[in-house]
Amino acid sequence: MLKFLFRQIYNNKRIIKYLISGGTAAFVDIVLLYIFTDFFGLWYLLSAIISFLIAYFVSFYLQKFWTFRDNTLHNIRRQMIIYFIVGVTNLGINTAGMYLLVDKFKRHYLIAQIIMGALISFSSYLIYRFFIFSKKDNSINKKYNKNSMEDDKENKRLKVLIATGIYPPDIGGPATIIKSLVKSLKENNIKIKIISYGDNINLENKKIKFYDKELYLVDRKKITRHIKYFLAMYKLAQWSQVIYVTDIYSVGYFAYLLHKIMGKKYIVRFAGDSAWETSAANGWINDYIIDFQNKKYNNKIEKLKTKRKKILINADKIIAVSKFMSKIALIIGVKKENIEVIYNSVDFNDLVDIKEKEVEEIRKKYGLGAKIIITSCRLTPWKGVDEIIKILPDLITKIGRLSFIIIGNGRELDKLKKLSEKLNIRDNVFFLGRLKHEETLKYIKAADLYILNSNYEGLSHALLDAMYMKTPILSTKVGGNTELIQSGKEGILVEYNNKEELLNSCFSILNNYNLAQEFTNNAKRKLINFNWNNTVDRTVKLLFEYA
Structure with missing residues (x-):
């Protein structure tokens, strides 16, 4: 009997140590609570x-040092910060639970503290065991420090984590460009890992192998996607020297948090204002992006x-x-x-077989x-696709x-379909949905006119594609468009x-072949200013400078 008992104690010594450690902390908590409340007369919540x-x-x-036998000191600051975050969260839960049990359910404050302490202890064990003091993490770090780090130092390879919201197999120009950037950075002897949201994640991608896998995808359809992304990004950030961030939505905010928690350096590719885009897409504002910056809401x-x-x-x-984005x-x-x-840049399209x-x-x-007119964009209010549809009856007449x-x-899709039906031009308007970048280029090349009636552009990939495909362009005097196109x-x-x-300009281009050819020839020549090699060289220089 005693032998069985000792065997069970030995087999479950970590849990027993956890309970002893937690019990000791709980004892300290309760004793101090009693002293502060009954002897010093403080309010029980304080x-x-x-x-x-x-x-x-x-x-x-x-x-740390007894239960999980983590004697390492190199990451104690990080562990303390995360432990503190868990502690503050638990504090909030503890305080709220104390209030409910004492004020609402009329339990004695000491009994209430024992109940809350037990609940918090259980959830905390899981966090400590599998995250903060995880032996798997320590073994991975150990393996990385002894092997991978020495190899990378010998090869003098910079390690960069690219954090993005889109990446192939996602479709579209931005995803394709990021993939091309990864390829070019690797050719410059930079070691890359990528984290992104994705659809239909298979079992292999769900298994996190942080140090031997280049791409990690988080299922964007899951309600827990942001938590999973941050935790994965946190672990991958330990491997990297610098984080390259492609947007300032959740991905950018996670990089900011890791900067604060770990001191991790990060570079942001600033292509759009997430605050303005979110507000405009939800119909909360109608202001132009410049006015938006200084106005109070x-x-x-x-x-x-x-x-x-x-x-x-x-x-x-x-x-x-x-x-403009600068x-x-x-x-x-x-x-x-x-x-x-x-x-x-756009000349990475040389790799596409049209x-x-x-x-x-x-x-x-x-x-x-x-005549074929085309536009390719997210169907958001500021892209102005509805106004293009509205001019079609008069343009057809001409x-x-x-x-x-x-x-x-996009969210405007149903509205645009109803508008085309209302104007009795349903047979003239074709909604193709999202296409792969290569397919989009084929349609652009087939068109007689490319239109982008947008109220805001950082620097449009779509316009660069149209210039590259030698399709005449009609666009707006906003944002980075004026850096791409000199009107006339x-x-x-x-x-x-x-x-x-819009109507008169459409007619001018569609009705004048020579003018259209002049525009496309000039646009093609101007693309020399948007050179992929230059983009890569300057990006590489920055990454090495801030690593």
């Missing part, structure tokens, strides 16, 4: 907070602006994709010396004597048969949502 914090430090040292919008500002001003470097960063509060303009036969098939399907192809998805030379720029200018 007593609970003070005693909880003291017991927290007792618990940390016992759990309700708490919900101001919180978005504050969050975005924190991400940007704490970054080690901001890569603005255009002079201006936005300055208005937000980023220091001028922390901003560098590196244009988007077969003329497939382009002709598109022209036959949507043409057959009709030029005859016409097909308008819309590539992209590489295309025509009009005021946003100006129906008269």
